[in-house]
Amino acid sequence: MEIIYILWLRQLKKYWRSKARIIGSLGQPLLFMLAFGFGFGPIYAKAGGGNYLEFLVPGVIAMSILFTATFSGLEIIWDRQFGFLKEMLVAPVSRLKIMFGRSLGGATVAVIQGVVVFIISLFVGFKVLNWWLIPVALVAMFLIAFLFTLFGTGIASLMKDVQGFQLIVNFLIMPLFFLSGTFFPLTGLPQALKIVVQANPLSYGVDALRGALVGLSSFGFLMDFTVLAIVVIILLGVTSYLFSRIEA
Amino acid sequence: MIKVDNLIKKFGNFTAVDNISFDVKDGEILAFLGPNGAGKTTTIKMLTTVLPPSSGKIELNGYNPLTQKDKARHSFGIVFQDSSVDDELTAYENMMMHAVLYGIKKSEQKVKIEHLLGFVELWDRRNELVKNFSGGMKRRLEIAKGLLHHPKILFLDEPTQGLDPQTRNHIWEYIKKMNAEEKMTVFFTTHYIEEAEKAADRVVVIDHGQIVAIGTPAELKTKTGKDNLEDAFISLTGKTIREEGADSFGRMRQAGRMGGWRR
Numbered sequence: 001m002e003i004i005y006i007l008w009l010r011q012l013k014k015y016w017r018s019k020a021r022i023i024g025s026l027g028q029p030l031l032f033m034l035a036f037g038f039g040f041g042p043i044y045a046k047a048g049g050g051n052y053l054e055f056l057v058p059g060v061i062a063m064s065i066l067f068t069a070t071f072s073g074l075e076i077i078w079d080r081q082f083g084f085l086k087e088m089l090v091a092p093v094s095r096l097k098i099m100f101g102r103s104l105g106g107a108t109v110a111v112i113q114g115v116v117v118f119i120i121s122l123f124v125g126f127k128v129l130n131w132w133l134i135p136v137a138l139v140a141m142f143l144i145a146f147l148f149t150l151f152g153t154g155i156a157s158l159m160k161d162v163q164g165f166q167l168i169v170n171f172l173i174m175p176l177f178f179l180s181g182t183f184f185p186l187t188g189l190p191q192a193l194k195i196v197v198q199a200n201p202l203s204y205g206v207d208a209l210r211g212a213l214v215g216l217s218s219f220g221f222l223m224d225f226t227v228l229a230i231v232v233i234i235l236l237g238v239t240s241y242l243f244s245r246i247e248a
Numbered sequence: 249m250i251k252v253d254n255l256i257k258k259f260g261n262f263t264a265v266d267n268i269s270f271d272v273k274d275g276e277i278l279a280f281l282g283p284n285g286a287g288k289t290t291t292i293k294m295l296t297t298v299l300p301p302s303s304g305k306i307e308l309n310g311y312n313p314l315t316q317k318d319k320a321r322h323s324f325g326i327v328f329q330d331s332s333v334d335d336e337l338t339a340y341e342n343m344m345m346h347a348v349l350y351g352i353k354k355s356e357q358k359v360k361i362e363h364l365l366g367f368v369e370l371w372d373r374r375n376e377l378v379k380n381f382s383g384g385m386k387r388r389l390e391i392a393k394g395l396l397h398h399p400k401i402l403f404l405d406e407p408t409q410g411l412d413p414q415t416r417n418h419i420w421e422y423i424k425k426m427n428a429e430e431k432m433t434v435f436f437t438t439h440y441i442e443e444a445e446k447a448a449d450r451v452v453v454i455d456h457g458q459i460v461a462i463g464t465p466a467e468l469k470t471k472t473g474k475d476n477l478e479d480a481f482i483s484l485t486g487k488t489i490r491e492e493g494a495d496s497f498g499r500m501r502q503a504g505r506m507g508g509w510r511r
């Protein structure tokens with residue numbers, strides 16, 4: 001327990017100390033909210049979609065969680081480069097605990113990031129439909145965060161250096177992000193695209209968040225949370241396996 | 249305490265450790281002495297579950313580090329040749345991390361950390377981030393961290409590299425005391441001949457991945473007919489200067505080239 005706690009704390013401390021990174025990572029979501037929220041807003045309203053900002057904000061929150069979480073998983077590669085990975089790997093501690101503590105820390109950081117984006121969105125003009133559902137939103141945020149921290153950790157366990165990094169961002173994270181219903185509603189999508197979006201676990205996270213914050217949901221909470229939980233459990237297994245096999 | 253039989257490690261076509269066998273007795277201090285690139289670090293990595301051997305047998309406190317990783321890991325502590333601290337944490341936080349990872353009791357953590365940071369004269373700087381430390385300070389922190397728990401076997405890969413002579417003596421006194429009081433087995437590598445002579449019960453001289461001599465410092469001197477260990481060492485390993493391969497990038501390049509030549 002103490003081991004999980006200290007590894008969790010390490011992630012939080014590192015996050016808190018990198019002020020520049022925190023501010024830098026808030027720029028993109030803010031830009032999305034301003035540019036798309038206000039840029040597309042009128043067109044979206046004219047097309048009968050309602051308030052675009054309300055539609056967009058849950059997606060932007062999910063997006064910043066996606067990025068923060070995946071990168072915090074990928075941080076293992078930096079740990080390897082700076083030598084700290086050895087310290088963890090030769091310690092007489094089960095790999096599962098190490099992986100779990102780190103991932104929990106990474107997920108917590110990503111949730112904090114999501115909450116900060118949420119607070120910023122309130123200033124941009126976002127309105128929450130029902131404040132009683134905020135805990136549901138937090139659970140959704142945590143599941144997205146944990147899922148993608150595990151995902152990042154799994155990928156990082158397969159990589160030896162940072163060379164493949166950009167490749168992963170371009171070919172995995174970007175598609176996950178764009179094909180998750182962040183920017184557009186599912187209704188009226190071509191069938192093929194719809195299937196892709198439905199196969200993307202992030203879609204269910206975005207949908208759950210949208211349901212909790214503005215009451216718009218295409219799959220329903222039950223479906224959303226079931227899918228997220230199942231994917232988290234599968235990734236826990238796969239990532240533990242991959243992490244247990246890495247060599248310092 | 250440690251038994252190594254016909255241990256081999258190949259990187260591609262290049263044999264870094266070439267069929268070595270030796271053993272280390274319970275409570276013994278053994279020096280692994282050899283020039284750059286001799287295969288010292290590679291051997292330590294295989295002994296400490298970091299690298300799998302290409303072939304050969306290892307026994308560590310009765311366990312096989314390849315198949316009984318956890319039990320083996322409970323038996324040893326290690327100070328690596330290169331950094332193993334987290335730069336973005338403070339000295340104190342790094343020590344605490346180590347204390348928790350090695351299961352030091354909560355009630356003892358603070359006392360032990362204070363004692364060891366005091367010992368390497370970093371207690372006053374405990375709350376500074378390690379990335380702002382000098383090379384010598386980082387090295388001292390690595391050592392303090394390695395000495396925090398008292399394992400059955402302590403591996404030290406060039407522990408005092410880059411430290412001034414006073415600090416070196418100081419640290420060796422401490423290690424010898426641990427060895428005497430707790431019968432801790434110590435396996436260390438070094439380029440410093442005086443260090444091997446002063447601290448080690450026995451010395452293993454390794455060159456080009458092969459063991460060229462094993463014995464007490466006195467035995468090695470008699471064997472080579474030289475009256476100091478430095479001359480004995482040069483007579484065993486020759487006078488050519490080895491390419492410095494201390495950083496991993498250099499190693500990769502070197503290894504790559506080696507592969508290229510043979511293809």
Ligand SMILES: Nc1ncnc2c1ncn2[C@@H]1O[C@H](COP(=O)(O)OP(=O)(O)OP(=O)(O)O)[C@@H](O)[C@H]1O
Pocket residue numbers: 259264282283284285286287288289290291329492493494498499500502503
């Ligand atoms: N991961 C690796 N891939 C390829 N070659 C490697 C690798 N690690 C080590 N080597 C090679 O194996 C040889 C032995 O390296 P090792 O690090 O064991 O030497 P060493 O005795 O510790 O030297 P030093 O005194 O410089 O620390 C070197 O030629 C090195 O280039």
Ligand SMILES: [Mg+2]
Pocket residue numbers: 288289290329405
């Ligand atoms: Mg070495």
